[in-house]
Amino acid sequence: MVHSGDVTPGNAFFATTQELLGNRGGHGIDCTIEEAFDIDSLHLFKGNVDLDKLREVFQEYPHERIPFCMVTITSNNMGGQPVSMENIREVRKLCDQYKVPILLDAARFAENAYFIKSREDGYADKTIKEIVLEMFSYADGMTMSGKKDGLANIGGFLACRTKQLFEAATKFNILFEGFPTYGGMTGRDKAAMAQGMDEVTEYAYLHARVEQVRELGRRCIEAGVPIQKPVGGHAVYIDALKFLPDVPQSQFPAQTLGIELYKEAGIRALAIGNFATKADPKEKHKKNDFLRLAIPRRTYFLEHINYVAEAVIRLFERRHEITTGYELKEDVPIVNYYTVSFKKDNTDLGKLSFKDATSHGNNGNELR
Structure with missing residues (x-):
């Protein structure tokens, strides 16, 4: 077509x-x-x-x-x-x-x-x-x-x-x-x-799922974490530009936040923003640079949600310690944000480091 x-x-x-x-x-x-x-x-x-x-x-x-x-x-x-x-x-x-x-x-x-x-x-x-x-x-x-x-x-x-x-x-x-x-x-x-x-088209299932996502959002909002509001249906989206104000946009704040969250608590999330969504070439940067915390269906209890929230809040409390991000080491021509390599301070993260830390394929279930 x-x-x-x-x-x-x-x-x-x-x-x-x-x-x-x-x-x-x-x-x-x-x-x-x-x-x-x-x-x-x-x-x-x-x-x-x-x-x-x-x-x-x-x-x-x-x-x-x-x-x-x-x-x-x-x-x-x-x-x-x-x-x-x-x-x-x-x-x-x-x-x-x-x-x-x-x-x-x-x-x-x-x-x-x-x-x-x-x-x-x-x-x-x-x-x-x-x-x-x-x-x-x-x-x-x-x-x-x-x-x-x-x-x-x-x-x-x-x-x-x-x-x-x-x-x-x-x-x-x-x-x-x-x-x-x-x-x-x-x-x-x-x-x-x-x-x-x-x-999936039964109300009871949908209500339970959305309420679980909303609870994670509520915890983040109460702690002052900048997220997209109202909370959506499958994930909480952190505004990485506001979360990490000291990291230049050219150094991929959303990817940086995802990697820091993985280092903090072993939580995988997906960066959706300047790099992943192919910003309009007329714009130097997109208006939002999100880190998506997508919640797997029928998998987590409240204790899991609390663990994720506490990790995000701990990271937010020391956000000003994070002043530098990452740069591209090696780009690829097709669907690059799944397989691209980044580097920081001359340290090679490699393809697996990026993928495991900030991406989990395209199934929307990265919090694992």
Whole structure:
């Protein structure tokens, strides 16, 4: 669907999505609302698409250069922040006006539905499944990583509303994944995801999960740790620029904080910011440089959450002792933030040091 010179508007694409667009010669344009970049703003739907920004993209670029608009639910880069049903509906109307398909990056669709139920007028009495059905009714297609709200160990899927879109999106499937009927997944993994998709849309599960994340956020806020607020659905996002004010942005504060947290307590987290999200080349640095503390599903007790909180708070209390960060030792051309090497004080961290200290693949379960 994406060709050289194409642009794809959306709300803060995740790094791998940006890489995939770039690999095809296109690029994503972030149309997230400005409130999302203010960690102290209590806007209930910081993942929302700014309709004025989206309209500007539609008006600036020729129709044939915009293959689709992608809305990520929830917005991972902005702190697991949800998108309101009203916003999804209005994006649909605008896309219809300019004849642009709308796709949902639905890795955390159930958490998004939970926030719609708990925060948006008119949805308190609806079930999660009813809200999910309405969300997807506005989309022409969706992508899904099953390792998030699929509650699966591996895999994902693509769903399309039309045969034409399906054929356009799957023409390379056999080369990279396998036949469209299984996409490289085993029968066992497909069965696990099917069960997970049912369980994840139950309110009791979602409430317990979000409350656990909220508890970690509450502990951080009480100690003055700068985090994205309101707390999102799957993780607490620390603002590394405010946490480590003495570390220059050019020395990767989020990566630095992740490594320090690993040294402090053996906690792995993921840096999401200047380096990972491929900042707009017009900007020297992004507005936020987050360290994501994502919580594995059905894994931790309150004692684990307290351990993480206490480690973060200890580090925050001695933050002014950390005055220097890291620099690139060796870059790589594709998906570099998973395998890049850093160095500090002429000490080689190596690829494993970075990956183990500040990244845990792309499954959103790095606190281990």
